[in-house]
Amino acid sequence: MSIQTTSHLNFHGEARAALEFYQSVFGGQLVIATYGDFGMPADAPGATNVVFGQVESDGGFRVMAYDIPGQPDIPGGPDRSEGADTAGSTRRENGVTLTDQSFFLSVRGETLKEVMGYWATLSVGGAIVEPLAASAWSPGFGMLTDRFGVTWILDVAAPRTA
Structure with missing residues (x-):
């Protein structure tokens, strides 16, 4: 028997951008499914948010992510502009x-x-x-x-x- 662990990250409307960024860093295949893909009406708030996302590379990198449902989108979150102090805590x-x-x-x-x-x-x-x-x-x-x-x-x- 073997198991595999994968980090699963939670975002507030930034999952797609984060996954695309991680794919640009580590390569691999990107899979994204939105709430709309799973039946949420296309005009509903959050329909384009990620319900399932993953980047997986042949080299062993793998991460999953989604946008927390019902949470307001916070584009960029706290000030995450270029050079901002994002280390926070x-x-x-x-x-x-x-x-x-x-x-x-x-x-x-x-x-x-x-x-x-x-x-x-x-x-x-x-x-x-x-x-x-x-x-x-x-x-x-x-x-x-x-x-x-x-x-x-x-x-x-x-x-x-x-």
């Missing part, structure tokens, strides 16, 4: 990470070059919590909150020793 202080978020998404790549590519794209319009740099456990480790308010940990797999 996640920050580094006195050498430790302080947060009130219940989870982070973690992506581990095989090379620093690979991780740097993800970092460069995910960080656009977001906020750096901890810059991508070598650490005691990894050739590259960093933390950021993207423009959709999702906090990511990116690192490079440490070389295996025999």
Whole structure:
């Protein structure tokens, strides 16, 4: 028996934009179904919102998302304009990470070059919590909150020793 876990993100009208963004970062197939696709009248508020969305790549990246039903659309959410402080409740202080978020998404790549590519794209319009740099456990480790308010940990797999 085997199982697979997939992070499922909840948005307020931004699920489509977030999924399209994550597909641009990680590649893969994008699947989106709206509330209207499942029978909500096309002119009803929220009919174009995402009821089921997923990005899945051959390389192993997978994330799901939807727009919370009945919640007002909050385009861009809190000020998430270019350069805005989106880290919100996640920050580094006195050498430790302080947060009130219940989870982070973690992506581990095989090379620093690979991780740097993800970092460069995910960080656009977001906020750096901890810059991508070598650490005691990894050739590259960093933390950021993207423009959709999702906090990511990116690192490079440490070389295996025999």
